[in-house]
Amino acid sequence: MDGTGFLQREHFGExxxxxxxxxxxxxxxxxxxxAIVYDDLSEVAQLPSGVIMDVQPxxxxxxxxxxxxxxxxxxxPQALKPLLFRPVETLWQACRDDKGRLEFSAADEQExxxxxxxxxxxxxxxxxELQDRHFLQGEYSDPHYARRRxxxxxxxxxxxxxxxxxxxxSTGDGPQARTGFDLVLDELDTGFIIGAGSKRGTALMEDLSxxxxxxxxxxxxAVSHQAAREAQTRALxxxxxxxxxxxxxxxxxxxxxxxRCLSCxxxxxxxxxxxxxxxxxxxxxxxxxxxxxxxWDSCFSExxxxxxxxxxxxxxxxxxxxxxxxxxxAWHRQYGRSGCVGCGRxxxxxxxxxxxxxxxxxxxxxxHD
Amino acid sequence: xxxxxxxxxxxxxxxxxxxxxxxxxxxxxxEEAQRDAYRFDPGQFNMLYLYGVGEVPISIDGxxxxxxxxxxxxxxVGRVSGGLARLQPGDRLGLRGPFGRGWPMERLxxxxxxxxxxxLGCAPVLPVIARLMRQRERYRRVAILQGVKHSDDLIWRExxxxxxxxxxxxxxxxxxxxxxxxxxxxxxxTTLFERLDIDLANSxxxxxxxxxxxxxxxxxxxxxxxxxxxxxxSMERNMQCAVGHCGHCQYGEKFICRDxxxxxxxxxxxxxxQRGV
Numbered sequence: 001m002d003g004t005g006f007l008q009r010e011h012f013g014e015x016x017x018x019x020x021x022x023x024x025x026x027x028x029x030x031x032x033x034x035a036i037v038y039d040d041l042s043e044v045a046q047l048p049s050g051v052i053m054d055v056q057p058x059x060x061x062x063x064x065x066x067x068x069x070x071x072x073x074x075x076x077p078q079a080l081k082p083l084l085f086r087p088v089e090t091l092w093q094a095c096r097d098d099k100g101r102l103e104f105s106a107a108d109e110q111e112x113x114x115x116x117x118x119x120x121x122x123x124x125x126x127x128x129e130l131q132d133r134h135f136l137q138g139e140y141s142d143p144h145y146a147r148r149r150x151x152x153x154x155x156x157x158x159x160x161x162x163x164x165x166x167x168x169x170s171t172g173d174g175p176q177a178r179t180g181f182d183l184v185l186d187e188l189d190t191g192f193i194i195g196a197g198s199k200r201g202t203a204l205m206e207d208l209s210x211x212x213x214x215x216x217x218x219x220x221x222a223v224s225h226q227a228a229r230e231a232q233t234r235a236l237x238x239x240x241x242x243x244x245x246x247x248x249x250x251x252x253x254x255x256x257x258x259x260r261c262l263s264c265x266x267x268x269x270x271x272x273x274x275x276x277x278x279x280x281x282x283x284x285x286x287x288x289x290x291x292x293x294x295x296w297d298s299c300f301s302e303x304x305x306x307x308x309x310x311x312x313x314x315x316x317x318x319x320x321x322x323x324x325x326x327x328x329x330a331w332h333r334q335y336g337r338s339g340c341v342g343c344g345r346x347x348x349x350x351x352x353x354x355x356x357x358x359x360x361x362x363x364x365x366x367x368h369d
Numbered sequence: 370x371x372x373x374x375x376x377x378x379x380x381x382x383x384x385x386x387x388x389x390x391x392x393x394x395x396x397x398x399x400e401e402a403q404r405d406a407y408r409f410d411p412g413q414f415n416m417l418y419l420y421g422v423g424e425v426p427i428s429i430d431g432x433x434x435x436x437x438x439x440x441x442x443x444x445x446v447g448r449v450s451g452g453l454a455r456l457q458p459g460d461r462l463g464l465r466g467p468f469g470r471g472w473p474m475e476r477l478x479x480x481x482x483x484x485x486x487x488x489l490g491c492a493p494v495l496p497v498i499a500r501l502m503r504q505r506e507r508y509r510r511v512a513i514l515q516g517v518k519h520s521d522d523l524i525w526r527e528x529x530x531x532x533x534x535x536x537x538x539x540x541x542x543x544x545x546x547x548x549x550x551x552x553x554x555x556x557x558x559t560t561l562f563e564r565l566d567i568d569l570a571n572s573x574x575x576x577x578x579x580x581x582x583x584x585x586x587x588x589x590x591x592x593x594x595x596x597x598x599x600x601x602x603s604m605e606r607n608m609q610c611a612v613g614h615c616g617h618c619q620y621g622e623k624f625i626c627r628d629x630x631x632x633x634x635x636x637x638x639x640x641x642x643q644r645g646v
Contacts, residue, residue, distance in 0.1 A: 092375040094463065096420050102461045104375045139627060140373045140612035242622075249643065276616030279609045283421040290421040297616070304617055307607050308446050318645030326619065333622035 003202065005210025006217060008191040009068060013044040015118065015155070018207050024116035024153060027083065029076065034062050036076030038083070041118065048073065055163035055344070057353030068189045071119055074163040077349055079124045079272035083115055084148045085131060087296050091144075091279070095289040107144070114151025120181065121159055122174030123166075123343040127272030128154075129180055133335045134275050153200060156181035160224045162231050165344030167357060170235035173341040175228035186221035193221055234347075234357040236340060237364065242329030244364055249321065253362045258317035260352045265298030267346035267354070268323065273331075273339045276304065299323050320359075328360065373612045376418045376463030377403050379439065381456050387442065387524040391489065392454055395431070396439040396464065408436050411496030412471025412603060412631045416611050417441065417453060418463030425449040426608040426626070428493035429467060433500060439464070442492040442524075468611040469630050472497050472575050473601055481509045481567040483595075485586050487516045487558055487578025491525065493603050494575055502535065510567045512539040516558025516582065520544035520551040539566050558582060559589050569594040575631075577603040584642040587634055597635040604629050604637070620646065 007015070019026045020042065028041030031048040041047070050065040053073040062073075090107035097103075135145040159168075159175035168174030177184050182201035186193040193213050196202040268274040278297040283290040297304055300319045305312035313319050331339030340356070347355050383395040398404040409415075414428045425447070431440030445454045456462065474497070482501060484494050501511055513532055517523045523542065533540035541561040542553030554560055558578070574595060576583050587600050606625045607617035613627035621640045623629060640646045 094376070094418070094420055096461075100459075100461050102378050102420060102463060104378070104463060106375050135614065138613055140371050140614065142614060143372050146372075246639065249646075275614065277610070278615065278617070279424065281421060281423040292418075292423075294610075294615075299616070303607075305607060307605055308444070312606065313645045315645060321645065322619075330619070330622040334624075 003205070004193055004195045004213045005205060005208065006191055006213045007185075007194050007208055007210055009189075010191075011209050012047075012070070012192065014208055015204075016041060016043065018204060019116040019118075019153070022204075023113055025113040026116050026118065028118040029071070031062055031064070035060055036062075036073055038076065038078050038117065038119070044070075052161070053163060055165050055348045057165065057347050057355050058350055059353075060348055069160075069187055071157045071185075071187050072161045074159055074161055074166050075121055075123070075343055075345065077270045077345060079270075079343065079345070080117065080120065080128050081131065081272050081274075083117065084128075084145050084152070085135065085275065085277075085296075086144070089144050089294045091292045091294050093289055093291050114153065115148065116153040116155065118155040118157075120154045120156045120177070121343070122156065122177040123168045123341040124272055125154065125156060125177055125180040126168075126171075126173035126341040127343070130273045130331075130335060130337070130339065130341070131275065154181045154183075156184040156197075158184065158186050158221070158225065159228050160187060162228050163344055163348065164233065165347040166232050166342065167234040167236060167344060168342035169229045169232045170238070171338060171340055171342035172238075175232075176225050186224070188217060188220055193217055234344065234355075236328070236338075236342065236357055236360060240329065240332040240338070241360070241364070242325070242332055245325045245329050248363050249325075251363050253359065254317040254321045256362075257320050257354060257359050258315065260354055261300070261316050261320055262351060263300040263302075263316050263319060264351060265300045266349045266351060267356075268298040268300060269296060270345035270349045271327075272341060272343060272345070273327075274298075278303070299326070320354075324356070324360065324363075373610070373614070374465060376416070376424075376465050379462055379464045381458050381460045381462070382438065383458060384456060388522065390445045391442060391524055392445070393430075393440060393442045394453065394456065396441065396462070397437065398439070398464070399461070404437055407439075407467075409433060409439075409467035409496075410471035411474060411500060412493055413467035413469050414493075414608075414611075414630065415439065415441065415464050415466030416468070416608075417449075418465070419449050419452045419456075420462065422452050423449050424463075424465075424609070425453070426468075426611060428603070428630075430492040430495040431499075433496045434503065440495075442489065442495075444489050465611060469626055470628065472603075472631050473573065473633070474500060477501075477573050478507050479509065481569075481572035482511045483565070483567055483569070483572050483574040483590075484511075484513045485558060485574060485576045485578070485590075486514070487582040488518065488522065490576075490578030490582075490603070491515050493577045497575055498532065502532070505535070509571075510537045510539070511535075512541065512565055512567050514541045514543070514558055514561050514565075516543040516545070516561075516578070518545050520547045520553070523553075539564075541565075557585070559586050562586075562589055562593060570596070572599060574600045575603075576600065580605070580642070587641070591634070597638060598633050600634040601631050602634060602637070602641075603631050
């Protein structure tokens with residue numbers, strides 16, 4: 001990459017300070033309650049230094065080591081999704097006067113500052129692009145998502161420690177970030193190779209104390225890219241699975257999954273591309289008005305498919321089938337690619353360890369018609 | 370690209386109790402500019418908002434050539450529709466719309482037209498019938514079929530009688546269970562197909578009703594010679610945002626609120642009638 005530079009580990013705090021100084025609300029990874037979470041970041045000491053994660057289906061375990069790395073883990077449950085598509089969002093407010101007249105006003109929650117996120121993964125950038133297609137590029141755009149997206153600044157960090165649940169190499173979305181960022185970092189023990197992906201990124205680099213990048217540093221980064229790809233043991237079959245899954249709509253494995261599935265919706269909450277929401281009314285207790293809210297919803301909930309006295313997907317096997325056939329099939333027809341970016345979150349955070357890759361293989365492998 | 374908007378204010382102009390659980394609201398936009406700008410296509414729907422309770426999608430069943438009066442016929446089922454049932458003339462509510470793709474009016478010229486409905490599915494086709502009757506010469510024979518569970522569920526009997534008196538217009542009614550004074554057929558709406566006096570191979574069908582009824586009726590019409598591109602169905606799924614974002618109304622790759630609610634049979638044939646989809 002042209003115009004790269006090397007930021008020594010002891011100078012990493014400069015990046016946080018410069019972003020804050022330019023008016024950004026800086027968000028970055030931190031270890032909290034045994035998991036990596038993304039929250040307000042004001043100093044390097046908050047970063048998850050030396051944290052190594054052991055992630056398996058239904059198991060996430062963090063160990064703090066002396067490893068001189070801030071990003072020696074793959075991801076946490078959140079991704080970028082909650083920063084742009086908020087878990088709860090006010091869409092409008094209504095007021096009624098004493099004559100019964102209504103007045104509607106758009107929720108006008110201006111963000112105080114644009115967001116800058118440090119530590120974005122390739123899978124999250126791929127997911128963000130998909131959420132952009134859903135919320136911004138159709139016939140209607142979502143003004144709430146659009147407002148936050150517009151100012152968003154992204155500092156990607158290439159993944160060096162994929163989890164056992166990761167399979168971004170098979171979906172083509174990682175582990176290396178290739179597009180969609182302002183800055184991209186490769187972490188080495190002594191610091192970071194930094195490159196820009198936008199004009200904003202280039203401008204930021206000018207303010208950092210960068211050294212020239214040495215050949216041996218580039219070589220180390222290339223080795224880590226290769227290693228991160230080869231370390232992945234899970235995979236999804238490539239391509240559009242719409243027809244293959246549709247041909248197996250009555251496969252017995254849907255029921256086998258349903259017998260383990262709790263319909264809890266953890267998978268859809270941690271999925272960086274899932275976009276479902278329901279709308280809810282919250283009248284103020286003093287009668288002065290009513291707030292119309294949007295909240296994340298899940299196709300695993302009973303209410304998701306409710307119509308006039310009837311639940312279309314009353315059985316969990318129908319809900320899991322809906323989720324998987326949408327994610328790996330219908331997404332291709334809706335948005336031109338799979339809805340799965342290989343982050344593995346749905347596997348890690350499923351309380352019973354239902355494994356997207358294994359379940360897909362079981363349904364496709366049966367040859368059932 | 371349009372930004373998803375907030376509701377407009379409407380008032381109830383008239384309220385008609387059609388049956389013990391079905392009522393019609395005629396609504397008028399309060400703001401003159403909004404009223405002047407509002408147009409809808411037959412088959413589209415609005416989101417009606419009841420203050421402090423929430424929104425429901427309701428098809429527009431008024432006359433598309435008189436869009437200043439927005440008519441909605443609603444069954445009392447849940448919290449919102451139950452509250453809407455209690456509104457009186459002069460009461461205010463919110464409205465977003467119109468949304469979705471409606472009936473294929475541009476494909477009907479010079480053809481026979483068949484309308485097959487079940488239960489409250491008779492409402493979304495009213496704007497179609499209004500157009501057909503106003504410009505009767507543009508279309509050939511028209512057949513209007515309505516099926517109900519019990520003969521007492523039939524609403525708008527006078528309208529059916531009125532349409533039946535028009536030239537080249539056949540009106541056939543069926544009830545699964547018939548009470549006294551029922552002059553229609555007894556059985557499912559499909560039992561009426563025997564008596565159809567139209568050329569199915571050169572007809573366009575518009576259908577709205579419970580999904581099992583639409584599945585059975587479509588298959589039978591196909592067997593009788595109707596084409597897969599000539600049967601149009603108004604589909605129903607949970608719709609909350611009406612702009613293709615909330616995800617509830619997905620049907621395979623379709624968003625029913627945005628890509629439908631009206632689809633030609635061919636577009637949904639692979640999923641139609643499948644359980645749990």
